[in-house]
Amino acid sequence: xxxxxxxxxxxxxxxxxxxxxxxxxxxxxxxxxxxxxxxxxxxxxxxxxxxxxxxxxxxxxxxxxxxxxxxxxxxxxxxxxxxxxxxxxxxxxxxxxxxxxxxxxxxxxxxxxxxxxxxxxxxxxxxxxxxxxxxxxxxxxxxxxxxxxxxxxxxxxxxxxxxxxxxxxxxxxxxxxxxxxxxxxxxxxxxxxxxxxxxxxxxxxxxxxxxxxxxxxxxxxxxxxxxxxxxxxxxxxxxxxxxxxxxxxxxxxxxxxxxxxxxxxxxxxxxxxxxxxxxxxxxxxxxxxxxxxxxxxxxxxxxxxxxxxxxxxxxxxxxxxxxxxxxxxxxxxxxxxxxxxxxxxxxxxxxxxxxxxxxxxxxxxxxxxxxxxxxxxxxxxxxxxxxxxx
Numbered sequence: 001x002x003x004x005x006x007x008x009x010x011x012x013x014x015x016x017x018x019x020x021x022x023x024x025x026x027x028x029x030x031x032x033x034x035x036x037x038x039x040x041x042x043x044x045x046x047x048x049x050x051x052x053x054x055x056x057x058x059x060x061x062x063x064x065x066x067x068x069x070x071x072x073x074x075x076x077x078x079x080x081x082x083x084x085x086x087x088x089x090x091x092x093x094x095x096x097x098x099x100x101x102x103x104x105x106x107x108x109x110x111x112x113x114x115x116x117x118x119x120x121x122x123x124x125x126x127x128x129x130x131x132x133x134x135x136x137x138x139x140x141x142x143x144x145x146x147x148x149x150x151x152x153x154x155x156x157x158x159x160x161x162x163x164x165x166x167x168x169x170x171x172x173x174x175x176x177x178x179x180x181x182x183x184x185x186x187x188x189x190x191x192x193x194x195x196x197x198x199x200x201x202x203x204x205x206x207x208x209x210x211x212x213x214x215x216x217x218x219x220x221x222x223x224x225x226x227x228x229x230x231x232x233x234x235x236x237x238x239x240x241x242x243x244x245x246x247x248x249x250x251x252x253x254x255x256x257x258x259x260x261x262x263x264x265x266x267x268x269x270x271x272x273x274x275x276x277x278x279x280x281x282x283x284x285x286x287x288x289x290x291x292x293x294x295x296x297x298x299x300x301x302x303x304x305x306x307x308x309x310x311x312x313x314x315x316x317x318x319x320x321x322x323x324x325x326x327x328x329x330x331x332x333x334x335x336x337x338x339x340x341x342x343x344x345x346x347x348x349x350x351x352x353x354x355x356x357x358x359x360x361x362x363x364x365x366x367x368x369x370x371x372x373x374x375x376x377x378x379x380x381x382x383x384x385x386x387x388x389x390x
Contacts (some may be wrong), residue, residue: 014328015328016329016330017328017329017330017368017373017377017380018330019330019332019369020195020368021370021371021372022194022201022370023197023260023263023267023370023371023372025259025260025262025263025266027259027262028255028256028259031047031255031256031258031259032252032256034047034255035252036252040251041251041252042248042250042251043248043249043250043251044228044231044248044251046251047251047254047255047257047258048066048248048251048253048254048257049254050254051254051257051258051261052064052066052205054258054261054262055205055207056207058172058173058180058264059172059180059182059183059188060180060183061182061183062208062210062214063207063208063214063217064205064206064208065205065206065217065218065247066204066205066248066249066253066257067203067204067205067221067248068202068247068249069191069193069202069203070098070169070189070192070193070204070205071098071101071102071204072204072245072247073189073190073204073206074098074099074101074102074103074165074189075102075105075245075247076206076220076221076247077102077137077165077187077206078102078103078106078108079220079243080213080220081136081137081163081165083103083106083107083108083136083137085107085108086107086134087106087107087108087109087134087135087137088108088110088132088134088135088136089103089108089109089110089111089135089136089137089138089139090130090131090135090137090138091103091110091113091139091338092113092114092122092139092140092141092143092357093112093114093337093338093339093344093357094120094141094143094335094337094354094357094360095143095167095335095338096169096335097341099139099141099167100338100343103137108136109134109347110338110344110347111130111132111135111347112338112344112349112353112354113127113130113354114126114353114355115354115357115360116356117356117359117360118297119143119146119148119295120143120144120360121140121141121142121147121148121149122138122153123356124148124149124152124153124156125152127157128156131156131157133160135160136162136163137162137163137164137165138153138156138162138163138164138165139164139165139166140153140164140165140184140185141167142168142171142174142181142303143170144170144294144302144303144305144306145171145172145173145174145181145302145303145304145306146171146174146295146296146297146300146302146303147171147174147175147181147297147300150164150176150184151177154184163185163186164184164185164186165186165187165188165189166182166184166187166188166189166207167189168181168182168188168189168190168207169189169190169191169196169204170196170303170305170306171305172196172197172198173197173264173268173301173303173304174300174301174302174303175300176300177299182207183207183209185209186208186210186213187206187207187210187213188207188209189204189206189207190204190205190207191203191204192257192260197267197271197303197304197305198257198260198261198264198267199257199260200253201253203249203253203257206221216242219242219244220243220244220245220247221244221245221247221248222244222248223244223245223246224240224241224243224245225238225239225240225241225244226239226241267371268303268304270371271304271305271369272304274304274307274369274373274378277382278307278367279294282309282382282386285385285386286309289390290312291311291312292310293309294308306369307366307367307369308364308366308367309364309365309367310360310364311364311365312363312390313363314362314363316363317333317362317363317364319388320365320385320390321333321365323384324381327380327384329368329381331366331367331368332365332366333361333364333365333366334364334366336361337349337354337357337358337361339354340358367381367385368381
């Protein structure tokens with residue numbers, strides 16, 4: 001007996017649309033099988049080395065070192081800068097906790113900077129007001145893969161020889177004035193978490209642009225030993241020569257990541273299509289309802305990492321999330337201001353310190369965004385939004 005068309009449509013309307021589904025090209029499994037067959041699945045195997053070389057070539061940095069997470073890459077950057085007690089590190093308050101935690105772990109004081117209201121990136125005009133003689137580093141976070149105003153940030157930091165680290169967790173393939181994100185700071189970090197464009201489940205990378213950090217980065221990443229030099233035949237044995245930790249991912253993850261990097265053009269083309277459809281079909285509704293859609297400056301090329309909207313107020317944002325959930329569509333908010341967190345208050349954070357961050361955090365909603373999001377499902381998301389009683 002054939003299905004009743006109306007009951008089929010009803011079931012389809014209740015089929016969940018998740019917020020994220022990790023992409024898989026299919027080659028990942030074959031590469032992982034080869035890694036297993038080769039008998040080397042620990043860190044810095046052949047697939048990890050190939051992925052690192054390809055990544056460095058794509059970005060244009062001096063060296064790319066795979067890590068187990070973007071968090072680990074940030075912690076490595078703190079170690080490489082010798083950040084410690086008495087130092088201050090400036091971070092945007094609108095970011096993931098790892099951006100601050102990596103430096104707090106070394107004993108630094110975290111100093112919060114507000115963000116721009118258009119790109120939601122660190123506000124380069126506010127930056128000079130939060131820098132002090134103790135500032136050791138400024139961390140620029142390229143939110144949603146749209147470049148910060150790096151020229152102004154580098155100029156401000158350079159006056160006092162302050163290091164700039166790019167937290168580029170969102171920004172692989174993004175550009176600022178025609179130059180790849182991740183190549184401006186002395187170092188940059190990437191994330192390959194399952195929510196990112198390119199993923200291996202959990203993973204990251206430290207991108208090094210300043211040659212002076214390359215050799216020590218290898219040592220820190222290998223538990224503080226000169227093991228990498230040993231494998232290159234530069235020393236006849238390796239030993240403990242510095243502080244460090246085990247930051248190396250398994251070669252199984254390197255194999256998965258290599259396949260993803262090789263599929264980058266397909267991945268990016270699909271994400272561009274999904275992003276552009278949201279932008280085109282929600283523009284009129286957003287303009288009529290006072291909703292703000294993402295802003296991409298003309299001199300930036302975004303990475304198509306996410307699609308978000310800024311609702312008129314916090315109440316309408318929360319109601320929209322609930323409204324979509326009732327229709328089996330999963331949407332989410334994003335960062336809670338770090339300066340208002342329990343730890344943030346210990347570093348002097350207070351209400352009103354970063355007003356744009358506080359406003360944006362309360363109003364932002366992220367929509368389902370992934371490579372396998374079908375045109376039918378995306379149409380369902382858009383239709384639900386434009387019929388939301390705002």
